[in-house]
Amino acid sequence: MAGSNASLGVQLDNPPADGVTALRFSTNSDLLLASSWDGMARLYDPLRNSLRGSYSHQAPVLDTCFQDDSIIYTAGLDCLVKRYDFFGRMESIIGGHNKPVRCLEVLRDSGVVVSGSWDSTLRLWDPRLPQGQNCVALIGLPGKVFTMSAVGTRLVVGTSGRHVLVYDIRGLSSGSPEQQRPEQHRESSLKYQMRCIRCFPDGTGFALSSVEGRVAIEYFDQSEAVQAKKYAFKCHRKSEGGKDVVYPVNTMAFHPVFGTFVTGGCDGVVNIWDGKNQKRLFQIANYPTSIAAAAFSRDGTxxxxxxxxxxxxxxxxxxxxxxxVREMNEVEVKPKPRKAS
Known part of the structure; x- marks a missing residue:
């Protein structure tokens, strides 16, 4: 075993050699997928600390996601989206963009793969169709894709220029320009470049983080009463020599059961937040360097x-x-009931 620290968790053997870009747990098992700038996607069994397999995309991988425990998708600096079957050891090119591909999501209900690129487009791919005929939608965006998240029937895309676009997934592959327009087009409530968007598990909204040590909590419902609940807060900062040092918030992940969430920053700190009660529940500090990615397992343990x-x-x-990989205690991630006033 590479090592462990009770507070940080077990350190996995065979880590990526350069720049981790994404972590994803399977929704069917405890398998963990990691992509990195060394051009690899690695499949771990983290509870046994074993590397189950690796796949070379042959260019830096900027995102990766599961179709199932055997089949993954990767996207990267070579502008390509690829599919790989670990069991069958089969690779195929799904398609490509004109510039590097930053984000991937598999839409579970339809089996369609969405890719978001620095070429300012979203493309939807149906991997069951032959290459060349499998791009079922091409949607222009107002800027480069930086981050993306899907929940239920919604896909939220964050681009350069602080644009946030909310799409109804059901209309995206319809071929109808009317249905492919965003349901909502917002400007980020944070003044600086966004780093990460993650949807609430209950489908009511999303969290948005920026390079300037802030997180915004947003809701889909446009009614005045619901919009009054949105807020932003400062995090991942510390005072050094009388000055406030601010760190980018690179990553967020929601607990699948309790709806609390973690933020990871360039300060090497992971914070766990109760968004509804607007308070921090727990902190895990002193990781060796910046937190680049974080993910909860399917049951949140x-x-x-x-x-x-x-x-x-x-x-x-x-x-x-x-x-x-850290085993979480319920007290660290479960919202605490409000005290009666």
């Missing part, structure tokens, strides 16, 4: 954290990449 320098301070000596 484990949290995977990628400690991986994200070059927020430019080229410099930094710790190697590592992935920690």
């Amino acid at each position: 484990h949290l995977a954290v990628a400690s991986s320098y994200t070059y927020e301070m430019g080229e410099r000596e930094h710790p190697g990449d590592s992935i920690f």
